Amino acid sequence: MTVATKIAALSQTERAKRAAKVAAEFADRVDSEARFPREGMDALKAERLMGIMIRPELGGEGATLTEVADICAILGQACAATAMTYAMHQIQIASLSGYAAGSAWHEAFLKKVCDEQLLIGSATSEAGIGGNLRNSLCAIEVEGGTARLTKDATVISYGADSDAIMVTSRRHADAAHSDQVATIFLKDQYTLEQTSVWDTLGMRGTCSDGYIFKGEAPEEQILPRPFAEIAAQSMLAVSHLLWGSLWYGIAADAVARAQSFVKTAARKSPGQVPPGALRLAEASSLLQLVKANVVAGLKQFEACKGDGDALNAMSFSVAMNNVKIGTSQTILTIINHCMLICGIAGYKNGTPYSLGRHLRDAHSAQLMISNDRILGNTSTMLLVNKQDTSLLG
Secondary structure, X not given: OOHHHHHHHOOHHHHHHHHHHHHHHHHHHHHHHOOOOHHHHHHHHHOOOOOOOOOHXXXXXXXXHHHHHHHHHHHHOOOHHHHHHHHHHHHHHHHHHHHOOOOHHHHHHHHHHHHHOOXXXXXXXXXXXXXXXXXXXXXXXXXXXXXXXXXEEOOOOOHHHOOEEEEEEEOOOOOOOOOEEEEEEEHHHEXXXXXXXXXXXXXXXXXXXXXXXXXXXXXXXXXXXXHHHHHHHHHHHHHHHHHHHHHHHHHHHHHHHHHHHHHHHHHHOXXXXXXXXXXXXXXXXXXXXXXXXXXXXXHHHHHHOOOHHHHHOHHHHHHHHHHHHHHHHHXXXXXXXXXXXXXXXXXXXXXXXXXXXXXXXXXXXXXXXXXXXXHHHHHHHHOOOOOOOOOOO
């Protein structure tokens, strides 16, 4: 039995917990040094978790999005940077697996991801359009079977550490800004000229520096389906659900630290209810709301998967948007409750109850695809779409 076979024999949850243990050990250093979470990502690769969503005939395990989301939640409790890097990678995997089927090059690439445990980055943001992934200024040029692209990417998460990058662009120089394609470029097919440094409040280890991306690759590496279809039916929903899962993980770890603090206080004063106990109960209730929000979204996504009409429905988009809005807003309230429970011990760095990293990382949640942008889109849809009020889904 090979090492890979032995590892695959363990459950995905067991493997994720082993990787999370490694990631947790280095989480504070990753944050303080604003460096790539190499140890956590190497552990995920060693556990062969990078390609689990890819179908078995290509070397994957055919994992569901719900199973991947659970891994993101586990990682979120250990190191948010590791969790976000893993989630962003899986967002690209979902797009490739579902929207490049039948393309010989892309299927061979997916097999390579499984065999070599490659990490895929994403370049959707661009100078001039900001974080609006559904518009591009740059255009891919195809000549003689070769595709060439230059993109002023304001951020490319973990770009310097990616083994390949999926880049969006206009289909050709005369195409509308929304007429986009996505192209996979391998590491030896592009150069990155750094234009900005990722020096941020939180999520510091994602190393989302800005770059001038210049790539050249065979035309066959352009995904066969329009990016509009990929974004509407996969990328946006998968992003909201996996991000929501890891944000839940951050909040869950904060609640665990607050609970530990309250238990310690209770042991010191037997027979007395610690001051933070009621606030802990409230934080626990809010955490359950976040979990229910994410779980309901995952259930709806799994039910709609493969059904283009269902995935394109306004009701589906509204539901996925609401997962993102609700989760990103509520985790801040939860972690703030936990900070009040733990007091100075939570405010200080280097204690078992430290929550500064959690709170700073959580503040990114409302900005990753701006909540204002999402609320604007949702409000437009609600002008013509009836709100779903059924508990049966």
